[in-house]
Amino acid sequence: MKSRKIIFKSAFVIGVGLFVFLIIKVGPMNILENISKLTWKSLGILFVLRLIYWVIRTYIWRRVCQCYGDSYSFSNFFAARMAGHAVSYLTPATYIGGAAFRTMSVSSLNKTKVLASVIVEKTVEIITALLLTVIGVLMAVFRISIPEGFKYI
Secondary structure: OHHHHHHHHHHHHHHHHHHHHHHHHHOHHHHHHHHHOOOHHHHHHHHHHHHHHHHHHHHHHHHHHHHOOOOOOHHHHHHHHHHHHHHHHHOOOHHHHHHHHHHHHOOOOOHHHHHHHHHHHHHHHHHHHHHHHHHHHHHHHHHOOOOHHHOOO
């Protein structure tokens, strides 16, 4: 249990360090300039859309866990998902780090079942992304006219 806390704290420190490094590298003024171009209304809409996205993903993950017979509150799943998302953004491990953190975050459930649910949920996510990519490419090929200048590139 103690080593788990050390790993989480280390990942947090590394993530915050990388975040600060990126802010310095890009330049705080560049970031603020780009943010200032957004209106409060557009920021609110973007926030609400992103929140809906995460609520839906949490619901899917919770339903997969329920198929394995595990019951956990939606708010706990949502907290684990958001913590996993933060870890995936703030650590070099990207998606894998967040999924592993998510698995460890729901401590009262069977770890094997939770890990299986994360793998199933990730698989559904990847298949959905691939399917939508294929649909998008087909739409682009058959529905969008390509300008003359780009036809021979």
